[in-house]
Amino acid sequence: MLFPGFIDSHIHIIGGGGEGGDKTRTPELTLTGATAGMTTIVGVIGTDGTTRTMPDLIAKAHALEEEGISCYVHTGSYQVPVKMLTEKIEDDLILIDNIIDVGEIAIADHRSSQPTWQEMTKIAAAARIGGLLSGKAGIVNVHVGDSQSKLKVLEEVVEYTDIPIC
Template sequence: MILIKNIEVYAPQYKGKKDVFISGGKISLIEENINFKNEKVKIIDGRGKKLTPGFIDQHVHITGGGGEGSFKTRAPEITLSKLTKGGITTVVGLLGTDGTTRSIENLVSKAKALKEEGITVFAHTGSYEYPTVTMTGSIKRDITFIDEIIGVKLALSDHRAPNVSNIELQRVASDARVAGMLSGKAGIVVLHMGDGKRGLQPVNEILEETEIPMKTIRPTHVNRREELLLEAFDYAKRGGKIDLTCGIKEDLTPGNCIKRALKDHVPSENITISSDGYGSWSKYDDAGNLIKMGVSSVSNLHDEFKVMVSKLNFSIEEALTYITSNVAKGLEIYPRKGCLSEGSDGDLLLLDENLDIDAVIANGKVMIENKEVLVYGSYEHI
């Protein structure tokens, strides 16, 4: 049991200075003044700090991305403290280009491991490939019967993509939609968007030709180039949800794109931000040869939040929505996740006056305190 005293609460809406009591892994009370005199209750002094929901990163290659420059370029699996030091208490894992040397079985095993270590983890079946790599042999069965799996991954408009036809894209989206209905999950298609000139055209065509709801197909990396971003703005205006990726420099950072989106009357609730953490980034020459690559960091999510507040004049509560409540609503796990309310999971961050992470609580357990990691993954010290 944990009692946080005298702290400014951003739920993510600003609630003023409160006391917050956490028990059984849940937020039990949020009140003006809570007093417990019991040695079993851990008291945290929140004076001078801000309390926010834990961040939700919905696009992380938890088993490592990369591999596009041969076997030596395969990124390692992520560790627990890499996530918690970035303020991430809920993560969605997925595969990328490589659905050949990596598997859904490995992905689900890693998701279960991170859950055992203390955070909340979901996953998507599939990868860039089509036919879709799955665990049970079926998108529907993966989503319906595997607890962690809530959707499916596919790539479009990318030289590494499988160049699916509209009919094939329809089939993937329909399978995800129905499986979500059967299992009570989001049932979404996370659509990696590349630099290809077709952009979102195939998505728009199948949505016009079918009854598939727009919320089913979630394009991500839509800020990778100007033309795609404008298509994504239009998509969000019509009710679709779009995801912006951290780590993209200059004018196409998530914060800058959101500024533009709001001026263009794009509904803010249809925009989210993710890190693409532990996924590889790569550059190719005009002949398609790999010339440079690296791996993205999950700390980008917290870094972007700070930039949005300190340099782009977002309020704290506004900046938080894109990495907490908007994401939770899109994944259909709100209000269990993405907010601070009585009955919500005990996923909280304590931020100092510079918005740096002072403490992380996941599922009611203190993972970081006074900027010191208390809980590490099983093999982090080897």
């Protein structure tokens, strides 16, 4: 039986974790770990946008591509302001082929930088413009934690702006 290759849209290719200190950091993805039927993956940074960086993420994506895995990445991590490879979200999307969207930005989570709806609006607008100009989707990937506020920040973006939600 033949199956098409699978896509995993959320892999910590340069490792993850670390919320319990350095000893809780997980190692970066190996080719063996990526080949369980996956032909395309999307790398994310996650919580640690300080010691896990965009240059590292892009370099790992390129290394996986050299091994035959299609690899894309989000620009940014849980935190706002978004840590990019260039100076602007739009530039990351337009100029860097591997960068396909923004994220994963955390909301309603104790590990989040607690972004306001105004900050999320600016991020979404930049992603939209970058997406339009690059031919990419211009999506903002959001991690939603278990806080009482849930989707409130995103609901306010929808209520107070003209940015499309899909």
